[in-house]
Amino acid sequence: MVTSVYDGYDSDNSDNGYDxxxxxxxxxxxxxxxxxxxxxxxxxDTEGGTVQAVNGLSFSLRRGRTLAxxxxxxxxxSATGLAIxxxxxxxxxxxxxxxxxxxxxxxxxxxxxxxxxxxxxIAMVFQDALTALxxxxxxxxxxxxAYRRRTGASRRAARTRAVEMLARVGIPDPVRRVAEYPxxxxxxxxxxxxxxxxxxxxxxxxxxxxxxxxxxxxxxxQILDLLAGLQAESDLALLLITHDLGVVSGVAHDMLxxxxxxxxxxxxxxxVLAAPEHPYTRGLLRSVPTLHGDPDADLTPIAGSxxxxxxxxxxxxxxxxxxxxxxxxGDRCATEVPAFVPLGDPERMRACHLxxxxxxxxxxxxxx
Amino acid sequence: xxxxxxxxxxGAVLILLVVSAVTFLLFYALPADPxxxxxxxxxxxQSLAQIRHSMGLDRPLPVQYWQFLHGVFAGRxxxxxxxxxxxxxxxxxxxxxVSSTLADRFPATLSLAAGASVLILTVGVGFGIxxxxxxxxxxxxxxxxxxxxxxxxxxxFLGIVARYLLVDQLDxxxxxxYTGITSDPGKWFGGMLLPWIxxxxxxxxxxxxxxxxxxxxxESQEYVRTARAQGLPPRVVHLRxxxxxxxxxxxxxxxxxxxxxxxxxVITETTFNIHGIAQLAVTSVTNLDLPMITGxxxxxxxxxxxxxxxxxxxxxxxxxxxxx
Ligand SMILES: Nc1ncnc2c1ncn2[C@@H]1O[C@H](COP(=O)(O)OP(=O)(O)OP(=O)(O)O)[C@@H](O)[C@H]1O
Ligand code: SF4
Ligand SMILES: [Mg+2]
Numbered sequence: 001m002v003t004s005v006y007d008g009y010d011s012d013n014s015d016n017g018y019d020x021x022x023x024x025x026x027x028x029x030x031x032x033x034x035x036x037x038x039x040x041x042x043x044x045d046t047e048g049g050t051v052q053a054v055n056g057l058s059f060s061l062r063r064g065r066t067l068a069x070x071x072x073x074x075x076x077x078s079a080t081g082l083a084i085x086x087x088x089x090x091x092x093x094x095x096x097x098x099x100x101x102x103x104x105x106x107x108x109x110x111x112x113x114x115x116x117x118x119x120x121x122i123a124m125v126f127q128d129a130l131t132a133l134x135x136x137x138x139x140x141x142x143x144x145x146a147y148r149r150r151t152g153a154s155r156r157a158a159r160t161r162a163v164e165m166l167a168r169v170g171i172p173d174p175v176r177r178v179a180e181y182p183x184x185x186x187x188x189x190x191x192x193x194x195x196x197x198x199x200x201x202x203x204x205x206x207x208x209x210x211x212x213x214x215x216x217x218x219x220x221x222q223i224l225d226l227l228a229g230l231q232a233e234s235d236l237a238l239l240l241i242t243h244d245l246g247v248v249s250g251v252a253h254d255m256l257x258x259x260x261x262x263x264x265x266x267x268x269x270x271x272v273l274a275a276p277e278h279p280y281t282r283g284l285l286r287s288v289p290t291l292h293g294d295p296d297a298d299l300t301p302i303a304g305s306x307x308x309x310x311x312x313x314x315x316x317x318x319x320x321x322x323x324x325x326x327x328x329x330g331d332r333c334a335t336e337v338p339a340f341v342p343l344g345d346p347e348r349m350r351a352c353h354l355x356x357x358x359x360x361x362x363x364x365x366x367x368x
Numbered sequence: 369x370x371x372x373x374x375x376x377x378x379g380a381v382l383i384l385l386v387v388s389a390v391t392f393l394l395f396y397a398l399p400a401d402p403x404x405x406x407x408x409x410x411x412x413x414q415s416l417a418q419i420r421h422s423m424g425l426d427r428p429l430p431v432q433y434w435q436f437l438h439g440v441f442a443g444r445x446x447x448x449x450x451x452x453x454x455x456x457x458x459x460x461x462x463x464x465x466v467s468s469t470l471a472d473r474f475p476a477t478l479s480l481a482a483g484a485s486v487l488i489l490t491v492g493v494g495f496g497i498x499x500x501x502x503x504x505x506x507x508x509x510x511x512x513x514x515x516x517x518x519x520x521x522x523x524x525f526l527g528i529v530a531r532y533l534l535v536d537q538l539d540x541x542x543x544x545x546y547t548g549i550t551s552d553p554g555k556w557f558g559g560m561l562l563p564w565i566x567x568x569x570x571x572x573x574x575x576x577x578x579x580x581x582x583x584x585x586x587e588s589q590e591y592v593r594t595a596r597a598q599g600l601p602p603r604v605v606h607l608r609x610x611x612x613x614x615x616x617x618x619x620x621x622x623x624x625x626x627x628x629x630x631x632x633x634v635i636t637e638t639t640f641n642i643h644g645i646a647q648l649a650v651t652s653v654t655n656l657d658l659p660m661i662t663g664x665x666x667x668x669x670x671x672x673x674x675x676x677x678x679x680x681x682x683x684x685x686x687x688x689x690x691x692x
Contacts, residue, residue: 087597091504111602118599126594134591135689136612145608146598181688197598 032103033060034237035084035205040097040107042079042088042261049310053079055261056097058340063204066231066238068252068269070245070284074306076261077241081207083107084239085122086114101205119146123198125227127210129190133182139166139193140178147200165196169226188219195226202234209241224251245288249273254347257281260307260317263340267348275359277343277350279324282359316353328353376680380673387669388440388662392433395658401425422447456666457659459652466663469648474667476546477644480636481629483560484567485622492572493618496579500614501606503584511576518573523632527566527639535562544640563640571625579618586613615686623679627672 042054126132144158166174169192212220257265265278283302304321319333340351403420439455456466499511542558633646652660
């Protein structure tokens with residue numbers, strides 16, 4: 001099993017080692033991730049103070065892989081996705097750290113420089129296609145506007161391509177529908193349009209921010225299948241932002257669990273879901289129903305609520321809610337920030353003071 | 369589309385009927401006796417009765433209203449005189465036909481409104497967009513400051529000062545005044561120039577501020593972010609995507625302002641000595657010239673109804689979700 005590894009791009013970390021048994025061709029690509037985010041921080045200056053939405057986050061992602069970023073509402077998932085493409089309002093957000101994409105630090109680029117990546121090499125799929133698509137413009141206009149500008153394609157050629165993309169994402173009668181407006185589509189079809197839009201530029205990386213949250217369950221599954229299919233077909237790197245663990249087990253190769261703007265656990269999705277090493281991850285798993293588990297089993301939501309990012313708790317940000325902190329000596333949890341470090345296997349990362357293996361594997365915790 | 373126009377047309381007619389009924393009632397049912405007013409100083413009871421009869425005032429009120437409506441749509445007899453549709457009666461003061469007086473005066477008011485609107489929208493909206501795009505920078509601050517000064521001006525003050533300076537002293541602009549556009553387009557334009565500019569300075573300022581905030585609000589729409597995420601250049605993102613949402617807000621404001629404009633037309637027309645509908649209304653009220661008052665009220669109401677219908681129509685053009 002091959003996974004992306006934190007900090008793997010740096011040559012001095014090459015002793016972390018990479019497993020080359022993955023399906024990906026070419027050794028070069030396995031050594032060098034497509035996307036390497038290092039020590040990313042996103043701060044918003046608000047009237048109440050500075051919100052630390054993302055706080056020293058690092059991860060990497062290779063071609064042909066799907067990395068799921070999970071966490072409760074407010075954990076900084078969207079802020080991370082937007083920061084990669086520099087989409088935050090520069091007047092309000094302060095970004096630091098590196099966002100290395102194919103060897104270029106995107107965090108150091110201005111709007112003009114970023115425009116060369118947006119839509120063409122990195123595409124975004126947003127949560128709610130109803131608000132993320134303009135109600136005033138036809139699908140054709142929205143799909144072809146950037147494409148034509150980039151490629152100089154004629155209107156006809158661009159429309160033909162838009163129709164192809166709509167067909168590819170499974171929209172029936174695309175020739176007719178390309179001329180319609182977003183409000184004339186159903187929720188699922190609209191999300192397909194968003195995905196078609198992302199595909200227009202043949203991106204290497206797609207960032208999908210909760211692409212199925214606004215949809216009902218059956219449609220959710222269809223959209224996920226579509227994304228997974230496209231990902232495999234085009235050897236895309238897919239950064240899938242979600243708070244739904246069912247989504248993770250269905251389509252992700254790897255997962256990164258975020259809490260209060262930091263990574264708390266990372267690893268191959270199947271491993272993390274089967275044997276979480278962080279109390280927060282385990283809490284998340286316990287709070288969702290499982291398919292092969294006992295349907296009557298009690299679901300235990302994590303006690304308490306996510307921290308106030310204006311004034312995050314000292315030490316481990318999760319400590320006010322953690323049921324394991326007694327097992328850690330003294331009040332280390334409340335004073336010392338646990339480092340996000342590999343757990344033996346370099347692919348498995350965690351930020352917790354507990355000794356590794358301290359959490360017993362959860363029976364039937366994998367959804368689906 | 370056709371059904372929509374028909375519905376709106378019928379709605380407009382209905383509104384105007386109500387307006388006409390209310391004006392009619394107010395002025396004809398009030399204690400002031402129109403016949404008395406029309407009769408003059410040396411009024412004998414015989415001539416009063418005579419006038420009352422010729423004006424149809426000796427009939428029941430509903431009949432009078434019916435006759436009034438009949439006059440508007442199909443013409444009517446006043447005594448022996450045939451008053452062709454749209455007949456609104458004759459002035460008590462000078463016995464002129466109300467409808468021809470209105471037809472005479474309305475173009476001046478319309479010219480004021482149309483020209484000023486064009487200037488206000490192009491200048492106000494243009495600078496508003498510019499300020500929004502340069503938000504927080506020097507140009508934005510300058511524009512906002514200028515807008516503030518402009519918005520604090522009054523038409524009569526600015527108009528008189530500008531007239532004194534630009535027309536009387538420096539001779540940069542022709543004397544304000546109304547000339548029929550068909551009789552001499554050049555003179556029409558020249559005479560309207562100062563009023564237009566004055567109105568534009570005063571109101572465009574409001575539009576600069578309004579457009580600026582509408583644009584800034586529109587920028588926070590998610591689809592504007594989508595447009596950025598697609599790699600579209602800022603110009604396209606702002607002017608094609610954000611602007612569409614702002615336009616709806618600006619249009620709403622403009623629709624409301626058309627009514628306000630008519631309300632303030634009295635001041636404008638007086639300041640620039642333009643004999644429009646508003647001045648006519650003022651003199652009619654002073655003279656208690658009831659048919660003329662009714663006429664001006666109806667014209668004003670029609671103007672507003674037509675404008676609002678046009679604005680609604682524009683909505684449908686801008687926003688495909690608005691079904692006609
Ligand atoms: N523009 C902004 N200004 C101020 N604070 C912001 C802004 N955007 C996000 N935040 C704050 O940053 C934190 C992280 O937000 P983010 O949207 O990344 O969360 P998320 O993990 O995507 O949550 P969700 O599941 O609700 O989408 C939240 O506390 C949020 O309130
Ligand atoms: S560091 Fe302490 S508080 Fe934080 S998750 Fe681990 S045990 Fe819980
Ligand atoms: Mg989010």
